[in-house]
Amino acid sequence: MRPTFILDNNVKHLKTLLPRGQAKTTVECGLRPEADDIAVIGLAYERKAILVTSDVGIVKKSKRFQSQRSVCLFGLLILPDGLEQQLRLLNDIRSRRKVFRHQQFERTVTWNNIREENLFVNARMAGQPGLQDLCDCDWED
Numbered sequence: 001m002r003p004t005f006i007l008d009n010n011v012k013h014l015k016t017l018l019p020r021g022q023a024k025t026t027v028e029c030g031l032r033p034e035a036d037d038i039a040v041i042g043l044a045y046e047r048k049a050i051l052v053t054s055d056v057g058i059v060k061k062s063k064r065f066q067s068q069r070s071v072c073l074f075g076l077l078i079l080p081d082g083l084e085q086q087l088r089l090l091n092d093i094r095s096r097r098k099v100f101r102h103q104q105f106e107r108t109v110t111w112n113n114i115r116e117e118n119l120f121v122n123a124r125m126a127g128q129p130g131l132q133d134l135c136d137c138d139w140e141d
């Protein structure tokens with residue numbers, strides 16, 4: 001089965017907090033632990049998976065990856081630093097204390113929406129997660 005989430009090495013311990021059986025770490029997918037960001041982004045693209053990371057620098061690199069190759073990724077979830085904060089956030093998302101909203105959606109945004117519409121989720125501790133489009137593509141219909 002194809003995973004829905006790829007966990008960057010810095011958040012690999014969060015696997016069990018994502019929907020069961022749908023998350024894989026970069027290392028489980030064959031990358032080295034110290035693989036560079038472009039390899040990690042490329043893996044998420046190949047697997048059509050939401051990339052989960054605590055590395056904010058990935059946002060800019062993901063946008064560059066898309067424009068250089070004229071492709072769209074499959075969503076990005078940025079978590080804050082710190083295991084305790086990450087656990088709390090994912091629990092809040094699971095229990096729907098934190099929900100995903102985006103102006104283009106009438107209803108609450110789902111993980112599938114994030115993947116299919118290539119949304120970028122900035123999950124911060126204070127307030128609700130911020131959702132934006134990850135691509136501003138002119139190669140897509």
Ligand SMILES: [Zn+2]
Nearest residue numbers: 072135137140
């Ligand atoms: Zn796009």
